[in-house]
Amino acid sequence: MDLSSGIALAGNPNCGKTTLFNALTGLRQKVANYPGVTVEKKTGRAELPSGPVMVVDLPGTYSLLATSPDERVAMEVLRGLRSDTPPPAAIVAVVDASNLARNLYLLSQLLELGRPLVVALNMTDIAARRGQGVDADLLARHLGVPVIPVVGHRRTGIDALRNALASAQVPTAPNWSLPDGLIAELEVLAQVLRTAGVPAPHCLAMASRFLAGDDAADLAPLVARPAVAEALEVARDHLAACGVDPEQTMIAARYRWIDSVTAACVRAGPTMAAGAHRTYTERVDAVLVHPVFGLGIFALIMASLFVTIFWVADPLMGVFEGAIAALGTWVTSGLAEGALKSLLSDGVFAGVGAVIVFVPQIALLFGLLAILEDSGYLARAAFLMDRLLSKVGLHGKSFIPLLSSFACAIPGVMAARTIENPRERLATMLVAPFMSCSARLPVYALLIGTFFAHQGALVKGGLVLGCYALGVVVAAATAYACKLFLDRGAVTPFILELPTYKAPQAAEVLRQMWVNTTTFVTRAGTTILALTVILWALAYYPRLDPAQAAAIAAQHASAVPLAAEAEQVRQGDEDHALGQAQLAGSYVGRFGHTIEPLIAPLGYDWKMGVGLIGAFAAREVFVSTMGVVYGVGDVGDNDAPLSVAILADRKADGSALWTPAVAISLLVWFVLAMQCLSTVAVMRRETGGWRWPLLQLVYMNTLAWIGAFAAYHLANAVLGT
Amino acid sequence: MSTQDFIALAVVAAAVLWYGWRVWRGLKKRTGCGCDRCPVEKHAGHPGP
Amino acid sequence: MTSVLGSGAIRRRLLEMGLTPGIRVELLRRAPLGDPIELRVRGYLLSLRADQAALVQLTLTAA
Numbered sequence: 001m002d003l004s005s006g007i008a009l010a011g012n013p014n015c016g017k018t019t020l021f022n023a024l025t026g027l028r029q030k031v032a033n034y035p036g037v038t039v040e041k042k043t044g045r046a047e048l049p050s051g052p053v054m055v056v057d058l059p060g061t062y063s064l065l066a067t068s069p070d071e072r073v074a075m076e077v078l079r080g081l082r083s084d085t086p087p088p089a090a091i092v093a094v095v096d097a098s099n100l101a102r103n104l105y106l107l108s109q110l111l112e113l114g115r116p117l118v119v120a121l122n123m124t125d126i127a128a129r130r131g132q133g134v135d136a137d138l139l140a141r142h143l144g145v146p147v148i149p150v151v152g153h154r155r156t157g158i159d160a161l162r163n164a165l166a167s168a169q170v171p172t173a174p175n176w177s178l179p180d181g182l183i184a185e186l187e188v189l190a191q192v193l194r195t196a197g198v199p200a201p202h203c204l205a206m207a208s209r210f211l212a213g214d215d216a217a218d219l220a221p222l223v224a225r226p227a228v229a230e231a232l233e234v235a236r237d238h239l240a241a242c243g244v245d246p247e248q249t250m251i252a253a254r255y256r257w258i259d260s261v262t263a264a265c266v267r268a269g270p271t272m273a274a275g276a277h278r279t280y281t282e283r284v285d286a287v288l289v290h291p292v293f294g295l296g297i298f299a300l301i302m303a304s305l306f307v308t309i310f311w312v313a314d315p316l317m318g319v320f321e322g323a324i325a326a327l328g329t330w331v332t333s334g335l336a337e338g339a340l341k342s343l344l345s346d347g348v349f350a351g352v353g354a355v356i357v358f359v360p361q362i363a364l365l366f367g368l369l370a371i372l373e374d375s376g377y378l379a380r381a382a383f384l385m386d387r388l389l390s391k392v393g394l395h396g397k398s399f400i401p402l403l404s405s406f407a408c409a410i411p412g413v414m415a416a417r418t419i420e421n422p423r424e425r426l427a428t429m430l431v432a433p434f435m436s437c438s439a440r441l442p443v444y445a446l447l448i449g450t451f452f453a454h455q456g457a458l459v460k461g462g463l464v465l466g467c468y469a470l471g472v473v474v475a476a477a478t479a480y481a482c483k484l485f486l487d488r489g490a491v492t493p494f495i496l497e498l499p500t501y502k503a504p505q506a507a508e509v510l511r512q513m514w515v516n517t518t519t520f521v522t523r524a525g526t527t528i529l530a531l532t533v534i535l536w537a538l539a540y541y542p543r544l545d546p547a548q549a550a551a552i553a554a555q556h557a558s559a560v561p562l563a564a565e566a567e568q569v570r571q572g573d574e575d576h577a578l579g580q581a582q583l584a585g586s587y588v589g590r591f592g593h594t595i596e597p598l599i600a601p602l603g604y605d606w607k608m609g610v611g612l613i614g615a616f617a618a619r620e621v622f623v624s625t626m627g628v629v630y631g632v633g634d635v636g637d638n639d640a641p642l643s644v645a646i647l648a649d650r651k652a653d654g655s656a657l658w659t660p661a662v663a664i665s666l667l668v669w670f671v672l673a674m675q676c677l678s679t680v681a682v683m684r685r686e687t688g689g690w691r692w693p694l695l696q697l698v699y700m701n702t703l704a705w706i707g708a709f710a711a712y713h714l715a716n717a718v719l720g721t
Numbered sequence: 722m723s724t725q726d727f728i729a730l731a732v733v734a735a736a737v738l739w740y741g742w743r744v745w746r747g748l749k750k751r752t753g754c755g756c757d758r759c760p761v762e763k764h765a766g767h768p769g770p
Numbered sequence: 771m772t773s774v775l776g777s778g779a780i781r782r783r784l785l786e787m788g789l790t791p792g793i794r795v796e797l798l799r800r801a802p803l804g805d806p807i808e809l810r811v812r813g814y815l816l817s818l819r820a821d822q823a824a825l826v827q828l829t830l831t832a833a
Contacts (some may be wrong), residue, residue: 064788067779101812102788132813160794213782251785255793281815282798289808290797338725344731383817386806390819498815527743533736537729 005086006054007046007165008077010110012103013060013096016040018153019508020094033391041085048167056085062102064109065214078113080626081217084473090116090168092161097127097134097149100266104258104660111143112205116168119147120161126153126502133267133612142261145171153505173205176253181242185235186211187287192231196222196309209279210528211235211246253342260720281501285380294384301372305467307461309364314449314457316360321641324353339540346534348529354627354642355524355620358442363517365441366407368513374504378403392476393483395419398428402475405435406468407516410682427482429686431697433674434475436468439619443670446623451663463667470671474703524620535610538587539628544578552577583607583629601670602705603662603712605651616675660719664714672705782824788812789826 011017025044042057060069066072073082082088082427093110110117121136140147146164150157178186183234189210190203196205209219210232222228239246259366288297332652335341372378382399389398397419405412412432419425436444449461556574561567583589589615592606599609615622623642630645649657674680674697683693788811789795796810806819818826 062783064795065786067783068784101813102814105786105788165763179798226740248791251782252790252792255788255790282810285815286799286806336722336725339729340725383806383808386817386819421758498817527740530740530743533733540729644739 002324002437003048003050003053003089003165005089006043006056007090007092008056008058008088009092009094010058010078010106011060012096012099012106015060015094015096015103016152017052017060018057019093019505020092020120020122020150020158021055022452022508023152023155023158025055027668039406048162048166050385053165060306061106061303062215063106065131065212066216075216075564078115079216079218082581087138088115090118090165092118092120092165093145094120094122097124098132100127100134100256101258102263105254107143108176108258111145111171112173117145117171118161118164118168118551119143120157120312121147121149122152124149125151133266135265139261139265142264143171144174144259145169153226153383153507155364155479162406174257176250176257179249181244181247182239182246184210185238185246189231190368192222193222196225196228198222208250211239211248212406213247251433265691268448275586277478281376282500284501285498285646287384288314288377290378294380298381301377303461303465304470305365305368305372307342307457309361310370310459310460310464313360313364317357317449318327320357320359321353323643324356325350328353335445342540343489343533343536344539346629350627350631350642351532351536351624352529352627354446354623355528356521358445358623359521361441361445362438362520365438366516367509367513370509373512374419374508376501381497387474392479393424393427394479395421395424395428398424401428402432402435405432405437406440406625407681408437409433409435412685413679413682416686421488423482426486426687426692427479429683430482430541430692431475431478433676433679433700434471434478434672436671437619437676438516439676440467440670441616442620442623444667446626446643447663447667450646451658451660452484455644467667467671470668474672480697486534494541523618527618528624531614531621532628535588535621535625538591539583539589541586544582548581549578552581588629601712602708603659603665603716605657607649608666611677615670616659616677619670619675622670659716661712661715663706664715668710668711670702671704674700784818784822784826786817788814795826 001630009017009021021042029542031206042056042451044055045052046055049380049681054257056077058074062076064075066075073217076082077085078087078091091110092112093107095107107119119140121134121139124134124136127134134149136147136149146168148157148161148164150161155175184206186207189207193203194200206219206222209216210223223232236246290297314455315587331349332341332345335344347526385399389395394402401412401415401419403412404415412435413429416425416432419428444467448460452460452463527529553574556571556577559641562570584593588610589606592610595613596604596606597610599612604612607626610629611622611625614625626646627642630642630649646658647656651657680697681695683696684690689694771818793811798810798815800809807823809816809818809823
């Protein structure tokens with residue numbers, strides 16, 4: 001059969017659709033957007049016996065009567081209502097065998113679409129383990145379509161699936177028994193539709209859709225006709241008068257059919273009997289989602305996440321640092337002193353290199369998060385968080401956008417589109433940037449790693465957790481303020497399915513780790529590189545006046561020839577002084593000095609100021625700026641790592657420039673400040689105006705200034721200068 | 722201005738142009754985030770309505 | 771359970787998720803602070819806000 005317009009994978013969320021998609025398409029995948037919505041469009045190419053075919057992995061949905069943008073897109077693609085995606089030539093209905101009843105509900109709707117269909121019965125291993133084995137052949141006979149058992153993550157059954165697709169047929173829709181009163185009304189309505197021009201075979205089905213409350217786009221032109229609208233109204237009134245609710249009745253009828261099918265095809269084991277035996281998932285949940293301890297365990301898990309990151313990544317970082325330094329020296333070894341050499345060694349290697357060394361931390365963070373997600377734990381976290389979130393005026397559905405914001409606030413802000421209540425949506429978007437994004441991680445790691453180097457992983461991990469926690473606490477307070485000052489709006493539902501726990505799949509975890517880490521590195525190699533190069537130029541030019549240089553050299557000259565060691569020290573001092581003078585006179589230096597009064601109360605000097613300004617383009621640039629500044633600011637071939645250079649820097653009076661108090665102040669600044677201008681741009685797009693993004697910008701940065709100020713002075717008082 | 726200066730400044734100019742183009746493209750785009758690539762994959766367990 | 775009250779999309783979604791009249795529903799737990807609650811229905815775990823769960827009319831049977 002002709003599969004040229006592609007096939008679609010449809011199914012409930014969490015049914016293993018994506019794993020199956022990966023098994024079919026391998027790495028030949030592409031992720032884009034459906035035009036007009038923030039719904040991900042995943043397509044790929046699969047090899048079937050008949051040749052290559054395009055596969056679309058539709059968003060998970062529980063029903064073709066959509067209640068969110070995701071589900072609406074899935075429905076529209078299946079009904080051929082999207083101009084950007086042709087209706088599929090065949091549908092693969094992915095059904096979770098361990099959850100058969102609810103999965104069959106969507107299947108019952110898919111069977112009515114009139115397209116060739118094949119059922120992929122997934123997760124048969126889990127079902128078998130729970131004593132709910134499904135007889136695939138019997139199921140196929142009841143449904144009238146081929147049922148292929150697969151185990152997605154073990155890649156079994158994929159070939160059988162491919163073969164079945166090649167010969168897929170249009171199924172006959174099953175019959176569910178409806179009460180006579182309802183059938184009568186349906187027939188009347190179908191007649192009206194017939195006169196309105198709907199082809200005869202489709203009238204009854206369409207009438208059912210109308211009474212079921214379907215609002216898909218293809219029904220709209222029909223209901224716009226007065227005859228149809230009136231007939232619909234009449235039907236509803238008649239049914240209401242008889243005490244029949246069409247929606248409930250039709251859904252219940254489907255489930256009666258589903259129950260008969262499951263009763264026949266599922267080999268009930270001990271777990272099905274009377275619900276007495278608790279499954280593995282529920283036993284684990286009893287602990288992890290415990291009414292009292294659940295939150296504590298969650299905090300503990302998050303804390304261990306961060307501690308692990310530092311503990312494992314620290315030694316790796318040292319390796320990276322050494323490698324980059326060596327590479328830098330090697331690349332520039334042939335060049336004479338001059339602009340290009342400086343650009344490469346002080347700009348590129350010192351600058352971007354300072355960011356790249358954090359790859360171990362980033363990779364580990366994403367890896368561990370992927371493990372948590374794949375195992376199913378994150379859904380429990382959403383469950384735990386919901387009450388807290390609603391107390392501050394956010395929605396349970398805010399959890400996912402806010403969680404996304406821990407990677408980058410931009411997709412988080414866009415994901416807030418799934419929240420119907422405008423006030424909850426706005427509050428979610430406003431506080432999303434407080435969730436410390438992955439760009440802040442190099443800054444945290446640099447500051448904590450430098451100033452608390454001797455403290456061990458426990459303290460360092462704890463400090464990072466503290467940074468994240470600070471962001472969350474301030475976000476909660478801000479959301480609460482929104483709740484108090486903004487208009488309430490309607491309550492929205494929170495219904496969440498808790499998937500069964502499963503061992504995280506190594507392949508999936510590694511894949512996620514890979515994708516996220518390469519994104520980080522790509523960003524470093526492009527945006528941050530460009531910004532660092534620009535920054536380097538602003539630090540390197542204008543060149544120090546030769547007369548001035550000579551004067552400094554004279555200052556550091558020694559009247560008598562010195563011993564080798566003393567000479568090295570003298571030369572080092574001279575180089576340092578020259579570097580500082582160059583820096584002070586450069587564009588960067590002049591600008592930095594201009595803004596210094598603004599940030600001096602926070603304990604910062606002009607160099608940090610420059611770093612903060614650079615961070616507005618990308619937060620990691622703070623780190624690379626420090627790299628450049630300390631690279632350019634030291635004329636000799638000194639290849640000390642950034643942290644050493646930072647600790648060695650002195651104020652005019654000889655005291656340390658960077659103190660732990662300064663570090664803490666900077667940390668607080670970075671937690672609270674809104675610096676990502678791209679986020680401002682996205683906020684403007686999502687809120688349709690400048691009011692909210694500008695308010696957010698001013699609010700967050702003012703808060704950051706105050707917070708950093710308080711932190712600096714508090715830390716000073718506690719720690720001593 | 723030596724050769725080295727010249728090359729270095731050419732690189733800087735390229736960086737400025739490239740970044741400017743990226744910013745412009747990010748402002749023009751209606752969908753997507755304007756970052757290099759979204760660092761976020763779909764998270765588990767979609768809520769219902 | 772007996773029936774689902776209310777109207778509109780929430781109600782329909784609750785029905786579609788399997789909370790149909792006559793089905794057995796088991797209350798497993800409440801989250802810390804009491805809300806949301808976790809139910810077992812038709813063999814899977816569902817979490818609902820307490821105010822939505824209030825729409826679901828149940829007849830209590832002994833466990």
